[in-house]
Amino acid sequence: MQLRQSERKQAKIKIGLQGCAGSGKTYSSLLLATGLSNGNFTKVAIIDTENGSADLYAHLGDYNVISLKPPFTPQQYVDAINICEKAGMEVIILDSISHCWDYLLDYHSSLAGNSFTNWAKIKPLEKLFMDKILQCNAHIIATMRTKQDYVLNQKDGKFIPEKVGLKSVQRDGLDYEFTLVFDVDIKHFVVSSKDRTGLFMGKPEFIISENTGKVILNWCNQGKTNQIQNTIQSTVIILSEKEVYEHIQMCNSIAELLDLYKSYPQFHNSLKPDFEARKTNLMNINNPNNFNKNGHTKFQ
Structure with a gap:
Protein backbone atom coordinates (compact mmCIF):
# COMPACT_ATOMS: atom_id res chain seq x y z
CA MET A 1 0.00 0.00 0.00
CA GLN A 2 1.45 3.32 -1.06
CA LEU A 3 0.30 6.94 -0.82
CA ARG A 4 0.95 8.81 -4.06
CA GLN A 5 0.06 12.10 -5.67
CA SER A 6 -2.82 12.04 -8.13
CA GLU A 7 -1.92 12.24 -11.82
CA ARG A 8 -3.91 12.41 -15.03
CA LYS A 9 -3.25 9.40 -17.26
CA GLN A 10 -4.29 8.57 -20.78
CA ALA A 11 -7.58 6.69 -20.84
CA LYS A 12 -9.80 4.52 -22.98
CA ILE A 13 -13.28 6.03 -22.93
CA LYS A 14 -16.30 3.92 -21.98
CA ILE A 15 -19.44 5.51 -23.42
CA GLY A 16 -23.07 4.56 -22.87
CA LEU A 17 -25.51 5.66 -25.59
CA GLN A 18 -29.16 5.20 -24.66
CA GLY A 19 -32.29 5.98 -26.62
CA CYS A 20 -35.56 4.60 -27.92
CA ALA A 21 -35.97 2.67 -31.18
CA GLY A 22 -35.34 4.93 -34.16
CA SER A 23 -33.31 7.52 -32.23
CA GLY A 24 -30.17 6.77 -34.25
CA LYS A 25 -28.03 4.98 -31.67
CA THR A 26 -26.11 2.88 -34.22
CA TYR A 27 -25.47 5.79 -36.58
CA SER A 28 -24.44 8.10 -33.73
CA SER A 29 -22.09 5.41 -32.43
CA LEU A 30 -20.40 5.17 -35.82
CA LEU A 31 -19.94 8.95 -35.95
CA LEU A 32 -18.35 8.87 -32.50
CA ALA A 33 -16.15 5.96 -33.60
CA THR A 34 -15.01 7.92 -36.66
CA GLY A 35 -13.62 10.66 -34.43
CA LEU A 36 -12.22 8.27 -31.81
CA SER A 37 -10.31 6.35 -34.51
CA ASN A 38 -9.14 9.50 -36.33
CA GLY A 39 -11.15 8.44 -39.36
CA ASN A 40 -9.56 4.98 -39.60
CA PHE A 41 -12.63 2.74 -39.89
CA THR A 42 -10.45 -0.38 -40.26
CA LYS A 43 -9.83 -0.03 -36.50
CA VAL A 44 -13.55 0.10 -35.67
CA ALA A 45 -15.67 -2.98 -34.91
CA ILE A 46 -19.38 -3.37 -34.20
CA ILE A 47 -20.61 -6.31 -32.15
CA ASP A 48 -24.10 -6.53 -33.64
CA THR A 49 -27.12 -8.06 -31.90
CA GLU A 50 -29.67 -6.09 -33.92
CA ASN A 51 -30.22 -8.58 -36.74
CA GLY A 52 -27.73 -7.07 -39.16
CA SER A 53 -28.48 -3.39 -38.57
CA ALA A 54 -24.74 -2.66 -38.36
CA ASP A 55 -24.40 -3.30 -42.11
CA LEU A 56 -26.97 -0.63 -42.96
CA TYR A 57 -24.31 2.07 -42.71
CA ALA A 58 -21.56 0.34 -44.71
CA HIS A 59 -21.42 3.40 -46.97
CA LEU A 60 -19.73 5.30 -44.13
CA GLY A 61 -16.57 3.20 -44.35
CA ASP A 62 -14.96 -0.22 -44.10
CA TYR A 63 -15.61 -0.95 -40.44
CA ASN A 64 -15.70 -4.49 -39.08
CA VAL A 65 -18.74 -6.42 -37.85
CA ILE A 66 -19.26 -9.42 -35.56
CA SER A 67 -22.85 -10.66 -35.63
CA LEU A 68 -24.11 -12.41 -32.50
CA LYS A 69 -26.96 -14.89 -32.41
CA PRO A 70 -29.36 -15.71 -29.55
CA PRO A 71 -29.00 -16.50 -26.73
CA PHE A 72 -27.06 -13.31 -26.03
CA THR A 73 -25.06 -14.61 -23.07
CA PRO A 74 -22.46 -12.49 -21.27
CA GLN A 75 -19.79 -14.97 -22.34
CA GLN A 76 -20.70 -14.47 -26.00
CA TYR A 77 -20.10 -10.73 -25.64
CA VAL A 78 -16.80 -11.36 -23.82
CA ASP A 79 -15.61 -13.71 -26.58
CA ALA A 80 -16.51 -11.15 -29.24
CA ILE A 81 -14.61 -8.39 -27.41
CA ASN A 82 -11.59 -10.70 -27.13
CA ILE A 83 -11.65 -11.25 -30.90
CA CYS A 84 -11.74 -7.50 -31.48
CA GLU A 85 -8.86 -6.89 -29.09
CA LYS A 86 -6.70 -9.55 -30.74
CA ALA A 87 -7.43 -7.98 -34.13
CA GLY A 88 -6.14 -4.62 -32.87
CA MET A 89 -9.45 -2.76 -32.89
CA GLU A 90 -9.23 0.71 -31.32
CA VAL A 91 -12.98 1.33 -31.02
CA ILE A 92 -15.55 -1.38 -30.21
CA ILE A 93 -19.28 -0.68 -30.49
CA LEU A 94 -21.62 -2.99 -28.55
CA ASP A 95 -24.98 -2.65 -30.30
CA SER A 96 -26.73 -3.33 -28.05
CA ILE A 97 -26.05 -4.55 -24.51
CA SER A 98 -29.77 -4.55 -23.65
CA HIS A 99 -30.04 -8.02 -25.19
CA CYS A 100 -27.59 -9.33 -22.61
CA TRP A 101 -29.77 -7.99 -19.79
CA ASP A 102 -32.84 -9.55 -21.43
CA TYR A 103 -31.03 -12.90 -21.42
CA LEU A 104 -30.11 -12.56 -17.74
CA LEU A 105 -33.71 -11.74 -16.82
CA ASP A 106 -34.98 -14.77 -18.75
CA TYR A 107 -32.35 -16.98 -17.14
CA HIS A 108 -33.29 -15.71 -13.67
CA SER A 109 -36.98 -16.40 -14.25
CA SER A 110 -36.16 -19.96 -15.34
CA LEU A 111 -34.35 -20.81 -12.10
CA ALA A 112 -36.19 -22.84 -9.50
CA GLY A 113 -36.30 -21.79 -5.88
CA ASN A 114 -36.31 -18.43 -4.16
CA SER A 115 -36.34 -15.56 -6.65
CA PHE A 116 -34.40 -13.21 -4.36
CA THR A 117 -31.56 -15.62 -3.59
CA ASN A 118 -31.37 -16.62 -7.26
CA TRP A 119 -29.98 -13.16 -8.06
CA ALA A 120 -26.74 -14.37 -6.47
CA LYS A 121 -26.40 -16.68 -9.48
CA ILE A 122 -26.97 -13.82 -11.93
CA LYS A 123 -24.59 -11.28 -10.42
CA PRO A 124 -21.33 -13.11 -11.32
CA LEU A 125 -22.45 -13.43 -14.95
CA GLU A 126 -23.20 -9.73 -15.22
CA LYS A 127 -19.95 -8.85 -13.42
CA LEU A 128 -17.98 -10.93 -15.94
CA PHE A 129 -19.53 -8.91 -18.74
CA MET A 130 -19.04 -5.46 -17.18
CA ASP A 131 -15.49 -6.20 -16.03
CA LYS A 132 -14.55 -7.06 -19.60
CA ILE A 133 -15.98 -3.76 -20.86
CA LEU A 134 -14.20 -1.70 -18.19
CA GLN A 135 -10.85 -3.50 -18.55
CA CYS A 136 -10.86 -3.59 -22.35
CA ASN A 137 -7.85 -1.85 -23.91
CA ALA A 138 -10.01 -0.11 -26.51
CA HIS A 139 -12.60 2.64 -26.58
CA ILE A 140 -16.05 1.15 -25.90
CA ILE A 141 -19.41 2.53 -27.06
CA ALA A 142 -22.34 0.55 -25.64
CA THR A 143 -25.86 1.25 -26.88
CA MET A 144 -28.93 0.63 -24.71
CA ARG A 145 -32.64 0.67 -25.52
CA THR A 146 -34.90 2.81 -23.37
CA LYS A 147 -38.48 2.24 -22.24
CA GLN A 148 -41.09 4.26 -20.38
CA ASP A 149 -40.41 4.28 -16.65
CA TYR A 150 -43.07 4.47 -13.93
CA VAL A 151 -43.26 5.11 -10.21
CA LEU A 152 -46.09 4.31 -7.81
CA ASN A 153 -47.56 7.37 -6.11
CA GLN A 154 -50.21 7.15 -3.42
CA LYS A 155 -53.43 9.06 -4.07
CA ASP A 156 -56.57 8.73 -1.97
CA GLY A 157 -55.16 5.64 -0.31
CA LYS A 158 -54.40 3.93 -3.62
CA PHE A 159 -51.10 3.44 -5.42
CA ILE A 160 -51.28 4.80 -8.96
CA PRO A 161 -48.49 4.37 -11.56
CA GLU A 162 -47.23 7.61 -13.07
CA LYS A 163 -44.84 8.15 -15.96
CA VAL A 164 -41.48 9.63 -14.95
CA GLY A 165 -39.52 9.57 -18.21
CA LEU A 166 -37.40 6.97 -19.95
CA LYS A 167 -35.22 4.26 -18.47
CA SER A 168 -32.58 2.10 -20.14
CA VAL A 169 -33.23 -1.64 -20.47
CA GLN A 170 -30.45 -2.53 -18.05
CA ARG A 171 -29.96 -3.09 -14.37
CA ASP A 172 -30.44 -0.04 -12.19
CA GLY A 173 -27.29 2.02 -11.76
CA LEU A 174 -25.41 0.61 -14.74
CA ASP A 175 -24.74 4.13 -16.02
CA TYR A 176 -22.36 4.63 -13.09
CA GLU A 177 -19.98 2.16 -14.75
CA PHE A 178 -19.46 4.40 -17.79
CA THR A 179 -17.26 7.47 -18.11
CA LEU A 180 -19.81 9.22 -20.30
CA VAL A 181 -23.52 8.59 -20.94
CA PHE A 182 -25.43 10.22 -23.79
CA ASP A 183 -29.25 10.28 -23.94
CA VAL A 184 -30.51 10.38 -27.55
CA ASP A 185 -34.04 11.51 -28.38
CA ILE A 186 -36.18 10.59 -31.39
CA LYS A 187 -34.99 13.72 -33.25
CA HIS A 188 -31.35 12.57 -32.77
CA PHE A 189 -30.48 15.35 -30.31
CA VAL A 190 -28.39 14.29 -27.33
CA VAL A 191 -27.64 15.50 -23.82
CA SER A 192 -25.19 14.06 -21.34
CA SER A 193 -26.77 12.51 -18.25
CA LYS A 194 -23.38 11.51 -16.82
CA ASP A 195 -20.02 13.02 -17.69
CA ARG A 196 -16.70 12.48 -15.94
CA THR A 197 -14.86 14.31 -18.71
CA GLY A 198 -16.52 17.65 -18.02
CA LEU A 199 -16.89 18.21 -21.77
CA PHE A 200 -20.67 17.93 -22.10
CA MET A 201 -22.35 18.17 -18.70
CA GLY A 202 -24.74 21.11 -18.55
CA LYS A 203 -24.33 21.71 -22.27
CA PRO A 204 -27.44 22.35 -24.40
CA GLU A 205 -28.65 19.49 -26.57
CA PHE A 206 -26.70 18.89 -29.76
CA ILE A 207 -26.36 16.36 -32.57
CA ILE A 208 -23.44 13.92 -32.41
CA SER A 209 -20.88 14.34 -35.18
CA GLU A 210 -17.42 13.05 -36.04
CA ASN A 211 -16.00 16.06 -34.22
CA THR A 212 -17.68 14.92 -30.98
CA GLY A 213 -15.52 11.80 -31.14
CA LYS A 214 -12.41 13.89 -31.83
CA VAL A 215 -13.06 16.09 -28.81
CA ILE A 216 -13.43 12.99 -26.61
CA LEU A 217 -10.24 11.49 -28.11
CA ASN A 218 -8.32 14.68 -27.30
CA TRP A 219 -9.52 14.42 -23.71
CA CYS A 220 -8.44 10.76 -23.54
CA ASN A 221 -4.96 11.60 -24.85
CA GLN A 222 -4.30 14.43 -22.40
CA GLY A 223 -2.61 12.08 -19.97
CA LYS A 224 0.82 12.24 -18.38
CA THR A 225 2.59 10.66 -21.35
CA ASN A 226 1.49 13.59 -23.52
Whole structure:
Protein backbone atom coordinates (compact mmCIF):
# COMPACT_ATOMS: atom_id res chain seq x y z
CA MET A 1 0.00 0.00 0.00
CA GLN A 2 1.45 3.32 -1.06
CA LEU A 3 0.30 6.94 -0.82
CA ARG A 4 0.95 8.81 -4.06
CA GLN A 5 0.06 12.10 -5.67
CA SER A 6 -2.82 12.04 -8.13
CA GLU A 7 -1.92 12.24 -11.82
CA ARG A 8 -3.91 12.41 -15.03
CA LYS A 9 -3.25 9.40 -17.26
CA GLN A 10 -4.29 8.57 -20.78
CA ALA A 11 -7.58 6.69 -20.84
CA LYS A 12 -9.80 4.52 -22.98
CA ILE A 13 -13.28 6.03 -22.93
CA LYS A 14 -16.30 3.92 -21.98
CA ILE A 15 -19.44 5.51 -23.42
CA GLY A 16 -23.07 4.56 -22.87
CA LEU A 17 -25.51 5.66 -25.59
CA GLN A 18 -29.16 5.20 -24.66
CA GLY A 19 -32.29 5.98 -26.62
CA CYS A 20 -35.56 4.60 -27.92
CA ALA A 21 -35.97 2.67 -31.18
CA GLY A 22 -35.34 4.93 -34.16
CA SER A 23 -33.31 7.52 -32.23
CA GLY A 24 -30.17 6.77 -34.25
CA LYS A 25 -28.03 4.98 -31.67
CA THR A 26 -26.11 2.88 -34.22
CA TYR A 27 -25.47 5.79 -36.58
CA SER A 28 -24.44 8.10 -33.73
CA SER A 29 -22.09 5.41 -32.43
CA LEU A 30 -20.40 5.17 -35.82
CA LEU A 31 -19.94 8.95 -35.95
CA LEU A 32 -18.35 8.87 -32.50
CA ALA A 33 -16.15 5.96 -33.60
CA THR A 34 -15.01 7.92 -36.66
CA GLY A 35 -13.62 10.66 -34.43
CA LEU A 36 -12.22 8.27 -31.81
CA SER A 37 -10.31 6.35 -34.51
CA ASN A 38 -9.14 9.50 -36.33
CA GLY A 39 -11.15 8.44 -39.36
CA ASN A 40 -9.56 4.98 -39.60
CA PHE A 41 -12.63 2.74 -39.89
CA THR A 42 -10.45 -0.38 -40.26
CA LYS A 43 -9.83 -0.03 -36.50
CA VAL A 44 -13.55 0.10 -35.67
CA ALA A 45 -15.67 -2.98 -34.91
CA ILE A 46 -19.38 -3.37 -34.20
CA ILE A 47 -20.61 -6.31 -32.15
CA ASP A 48 -24.10 -6.53 -33.64
CA THR A 49 -27.12 -8.06 -31.90
CA GLU A 50 -29.67 -6.09 -33.92
CA ASN A 51 -30.22 -8.58 -36.74
CA GLY A 52 -27.73 -7.07 -39.16
CA SER A 53 -28.48 -3.39 -38.57
CA ALA A 54 -24.74 -2.66 -38.36
CA ASP A 55 -24.40 -3.30 -42.11
CA LEU A 56 -26.97 -0.63 -42.96
CA TYR A 57 -24.31 2.07 -42.71
CA ALA A 58 -21.56 0.34 -44.71
CA HIS A 59 -21.42 3.40 -46.97
CA LEU A 60 -19.73 5.30 -44.13
CA GLY A 61 -16.57 3.20 -44.35
CA ASP A 62 -14.96 -0.22 -44.10
CA TYR A 63 -15.61 -0.95 -40.44
CA ASN A 64 -15.70 -4.49 -39.08
CA VAL A 65 -18.74 -6.42 -37.85
CA ILE A 66 -19.26 -9.42 -35.56
CA SER A 67 -22.85 -10.66 -35.63
CA LEU A 68 -24.11 -12.41 -32.50
CA LYS A 69 -26.96 -14.89 -32.41
CA PRO A 70 -29.36 -15.71 -29.55
CA PRO A 71 -29.00 -16.50 -26.73
CA PHE A 72 -27.06 -13.31 -26.03
CA THR A 73 -25.06 -14.61 -23.07
CA PRO A 74 -22.46 -12.49 -21.27
CA GLN A 75 -19.79 -14.97 -22.34
CA GLN A 76 -20.70 -14.47 -26.00
CA TYR A 77 -20.10 -10.73 -25.64
CA VAL A 78 -16.80 -11.36 -23.82
CA ASP A 79 -15.61 -13.71 -26.58
CA ALA A 80 -16.51 -11.15 -29.24
CA ILE A 81 -14.61 -8.39 -27.41
CA ASN A 82 -11.59 -10.70 -27.13
CA ILE A 83 -11.65 -11.25 -30.90
CA CYS A 84 -11.74 -7.50 -31.48
CA GLU A 85 -8.86 -6.89 -29.09
CA LYS A 86 -6.70 -9.55 -30.74
CA ALA A 87 -7.43 -7.98 -34.13
CA GLY A 88 -6.14 -4.62 -32.87
CA MET A 89 -9.45 -2.76 -32.89
CA GLU A 90 -9.23 0.71 -31.32
CA VAL A 91 -12.98 1.33 -31.02
CA ILE A 92 -15.55 -1.38 -30.21
CA ILE A 93 -19.28 -0.68 -30.49
CA LEU A 94 -21.62 -2.99 -28.55
CA ASP A 95 -24.98 -2.65 -30.30
CA SER A 96 -26.73 -3.33 -28.05
CA ILE A 97 -26.05 -4.55 -24.51
CA SER A 98 -29.77 -4.55 -23.65
CA HIS A 99 -30.04 -8.02 -25.19
CA CYS A 100 -27.59 -9.33 -22.61
CA TRP A 101 -29.77 -7.99 -19.79
CA ASP A 102 -32.84 -9.55 -21.43
CA TYR A 103 -31.03 -12.90 -21.42
CA LEU A 104 -30.11 -12.56 -17.74
CA LEU A 105 -33.71 -11.74 -16.82
CA ASP A 106 -34.98 -14.77 -18.75
CA TYR A 107 -32.35 -16.98 -17.14
CA HIS A 108 -33.29 -15.71 -13.67
CA SER A 109 -36.98 -16.40 -14.25
CA SER A 110 -36.16 -19.96 -15.34
CA LEU A 111 -34.35 -20.81 -12.10
CA ALA A 112 -36.19 -22.84 -9.50
CA GLY A 113 -36.30 -21.79 -5.88
CA ASN A 114 -36.31 -18.43 -4.16
CA SER A 115 -36.34 -15.56 -6.65
CA PHE A 116 -34.40 -13.21 -4.36
CA THR A 117 -31.56 -15.62 -3.59
CA ASN A 118 -31.37 -16.62 -7.26
CA TRP A 119 -29.98 -13.16 -8.06
CA ALA A 120 -26.74 -14.37 -6.47
CA LYS A 121 -26.40 -16.68 -9.48
CA ILE A 122 -26.97 -13.82 -11.93
CA LYS A 123 -24.59 -11.28 -10.42
CA PRO A 124 -21.33 -13.11 -11.32
CA LEU A 125 -22.45 -13.43 -14.95
CA GLU A 126 -23.20 -9.73 -15.22
CA LYS A 127 -19.95 -8.85 -13.42
CA LEU A 128 -17.98 -10.93 -15.94
CA PHE A 129 -19.53 -8.91 -18.74
CA MET A 130 -19.04 -5.46 -17.18
CA ASP A 131 -15.49 -6.20 -16.03
CA LYS A 132 -14.55 -7.06 -19.60
CA ILE A 133 -15.98 -3.76 -20.86
CA LEU A 134 -14.20 -1.70 -18.19
CA GLN A 135 -10.85 -3.50 -18.55
CA CYS A 136 -10.86 -3.59 -22.35
CA ASN A 137 -7.85 -1.85 -23.91
CA ALA A 138 -10.01 -0.11 -26.51
CA HIS A 139 -12.60 2.64 -26.58
CA ILE A 140 -16.05 1.15 -25.90
CA ILE A 141 -19.41 2.53 -27.06
CA ALA A 142 -22.34 0.55 -25.64
CA THR A 143 -25.86 1.25 -26.88
CA MET A 144 -28.93 0.63 -24.71
CA ARG A 145 -32.64 0.67 -25.52
CA THR A 146 -34.90 2.81 -23.37
CA LYS A 147 -38.48 2.24 -22.24
CA GLN A 148 -41.09 4.26 -20.38
CA ASP A 149 -40.41 4.28 -16.65
CA TYR A 150 -43.07 4.47 -13.93
CA VAL A 151 -43.26 5.11 -10.21
CA LEU A 152 -46.09 4.31 -7.81
CA ASN A 153 -47.56 7.37 -6.11
CA GLN A 154 -50.21 7.15 -3.42
CA LYS A 155 -53.43 9.06 -4.07
CA ASP A 156 -56.57 8.73 -1.97
CA GLY A 157 -55.16 5.64 -0.31
CA LYS A 158 -54.40 3.93 -3.62
CA PHE A 159 -51.10 3.44 -5.42
CA ILE A 160 -51.28 4.80 -8.96
CA PRO A 161 -48.49 4.37 -11.56
CA GLU A 162 -47.23 7.61 -13.07
CA LYS A 163 -44.84 8.15 -15.96
CA VAL A 164 -41.48 9.63 -14.95
CA GLY A 165 -39.52 9.57 -18.21
CA LEU A 166 -37.40 6.97 -19.95
CA LYS A 167 -35.22 4.26 -18.47
CA SER A 168 -32.58 2.10 -20.14
CA VAL A 169 -33.23 -1.64 -20.47
CA GLN A 170 -30.45 -2.53 -18.05
CA ARG A 171 -29.96 -3.09 -14.37
CA ASP A 172 -30.44 -0.04 -12.19
CA GLY A 173 -27.29 2.02 -11.76
CA LEU A 174 -25.41 0.61 -14.74
CA ASP A 175 -24.74 4.13 -16.02
CA TYR A 176 -22.36 4.63 -13.09
CA GLU A 177 -19.98 2.16 -14.75
CA PHE A 178 -19.46 4.40 -17.79
CA THR A 179 -17.26 7.47 -18.11
CA LEU A 180 -19.81 9.22 -20.30
CA VAL A 181 -23.52 8.59 -20.94
CA PHE A 182 -25.43 10.22 -23.79
CA ASP A 183 -29.25 10.28 -23.94
CA VAL A 184 -30.51 10.38 -27.55
CA ASP A 185 -34.04 11.51 -28.38
CA ILE A 186 -36.18 10.59 -31.39
CA LYS A 187 -34.99 13.72 -33.25
CA HIS A 188 -31.35 12.57 -32.77
CA PHE A 189 -30.48 15.35 -30.31
CA VAL A 190 -28.39 14.29 -27.33
CA VAL A 191 -27.64 15.50 -23.82
CA SER A 192 -25.19 14.06 -21.34
CA SER A 193 -26.77 12.51 -18.25
CA LYS A 194 -23.38 11.51 -16.82
CA ASP A 195 -20.02 13.02 -17.69
CA ARG A 196 -16.70 12.48 -15.94
CA THR A 197 -14.86 14.31 -18.71
CA GLY A 198 -16.52 17.65 -18.02
CA LEU A 199 -16.89 18.21 -21.77
CA PHE A 200 -20.67 17.93 -22.10
CA MET A 201 -22.35 18.17 -18.70
CA GLY A 202 -24.74 21.11 -18.55
CA LYS A 203 -24.33 21.71 -22.27
CA PRO A 204 -27.44 22.35 -24.40
CA GLU A 205 -28.65 19.49 -26.57
CA PHE A 206 -26.70 18.89 -29.76
CA ILE A 207 -26.36 16.36 -32.57
CA ILE A 208 -23.44 13.92 -32.41
CA SER A 209 -20.88 14.34 -35.18
CA GLU A 210 -17.42 13.05 -36.04
CA ASN A 211 -16.00 16.06 -34.22
CA THR A 212 -17.68 14.92 -30.98
CA GLY A 213 -15.52 11.80 -31.14
CA LYS A 214 -12.41 13.89 -31.83
CA VAL A 215 -13.06 16.09 -28.81
CA ILE A 216 -13.43 12.99 -26.61
CA LEU A 217 -10.24 11.49 -28.11
CA ASN A 218 -8.32 14.68 -27.30
CA TRP A 219 -9.52 14.42 -23.71
CA CYS A 220 -8.44 10.76 -23.54
CA ASN A 221 -4.96 11.60 -24.85
CA GLN A 222 -4.30 14.43 -22.40
CA GLY A 223 -2.61 12.08 -19.97
CA LYS A 224 0.82 12.24 -18.38
CA THR A 225 2.59 10.66 -21.35
CA ASN A 226 1.49 13.59 -23.52
CA GLN A 227 2.64 16.33 -21.17
CA ILE A 228 6.02 17.92 -21.91
CA GLN A 229 5.45 20.88 -19.63
CA ASN A 230 2.93 21.18 -16.85
CA THR A 231 1.12 24.07 -18.52
CA ILE A 232 -2.01 24.55 -20.57
CA GLN A 233 0.02 25.39 -23.64
CA SER A 234 1.79 22.02 -23.58
CA THR A 235 -1.47 20.18 -24.23
CA VAL A 236 -2.78 22.45 -26.97
CA ILE A 237 -3.48 20.48 -30.15
CA ILE A 238 -3.01 22.27 -33.46
CA LEU A 239 -6.45 22.53 -35.01
CA SER A 240 -7.80 23.80 -38.28
CA GLU A 241 -10.15 26.78 -38.41
CA LYS A 242 -13.13 24.45 -38.78
CA GLU A 243 -12.03 22.37 -35.77
CA VAL A 244 -11.51 25.49 -33.65
CA TYR A 245 -15.03 26.58 -34.63
CA GLU A 246 -16.39 23.20 -33.49
CA HIS A 247 -14.48 23.53 -30.20
CA ILE A 248 -16.02 26.96 -29.67
CA GLN A 249 -19.48 25.38 -29.76
CA MET A 250 -18.44 22.81 -27.13
CA CYS A 251 -16.95 25.22 -24.58
CA ASN A 252 -18.77 24.88 -21.25
CA SER A 253 -17.54 28.07 -19.57
CA ILE A 254 -16.28 31.53 -20.44
CA ALA A 255 -12.89 30.65 -18.92
CA GLU A 256 -12.61 27.66 -21.23
CA LEU A 257 -13.65 29.83 -24.18
CA LEU A 258 -11.01 32.42 -23.27
CA ASP A 259 -8.28 29.76 -23.12
CA LEU A 260 -9.28 28.58 -26.58
CA TYR A 261 -9.27 32.17 -27.88
CA LYS A 262 -5.77 32.82 -26.52
CA SER A 263 -4.45 29.54 -27.94
CA TYR A 264 -5.33 30.34 -31.56
CA PRO A 265 -4.49 33.99 -32.31
CA GLN A 266 -4.33 33.18 -36.04
CA PHE A 267 -8.14 32.82 -36.05
CA HIS A 268 -8.98 35.91 -33.98
CA ASN A 269 -10.29 37.85 -36.96
CA SER A 270 -12.14 35.11 -38.83
CA LEU A 271 -13.73 33.50 -35.76
CA LYS A 272 -14.25 36.57 -33.58
CA PRO A 273 -18.05 36.65 -34.24
CA ASP A 274 -18.28 32.98 -33.24
CA PHE A 275 -16.31 33.52 -30.02
CA GLU A 276 -18.56 36.46 -29.12
CA ALA A 277 -21.74 34.53 -29.97
CA ARG A 278 -20.66 31.59 -27.79
CA LYS A 279 -19.76 33.97 -24.96
CA THR A 280 -23.24 35.50 -25.13
CA ASN A 281 -24.79 32.02 -25.20
CA LEU A 282 -22.83 30.93 -22.11
CA MET A 283 -23.80 34.08 -20.23
CA ASN A 284 -27.48 33.42 -20.92
CA ILE A 285 -27.43 29.64 -20.83
CA ASN A 286 -29.70 29.46 -17.79
CA ASN A 287 -32.28 31.82 -19.24
CA PRO A 288 -35.39 29.69 -19.95
CA ASN A 289 -36.54 32.21 -22.57
CA ASN A 290 -33.58 31.35 -24.77
CA PHE A 291 -33.66 28.52 -27.25
CA ASN A 292 -30.62 26.81 -28.76
CA LYS A 293 -29.79 26.71 -32.44
CA ASN A 294 -28.10 23.34 -32.53
CA GLY A 295 -27.60 21.76 -35.90
CA HIS A 296 -26.68 25.08 -37.58
CA THR A 297 -23.05 25.48 -38.60
CA LYS A 298 -21.03 27.78 -40.83
CA PHE A 299 -18.97 24.81 -42.01
CA GLN A 300 -20.51 22.02 -44.07
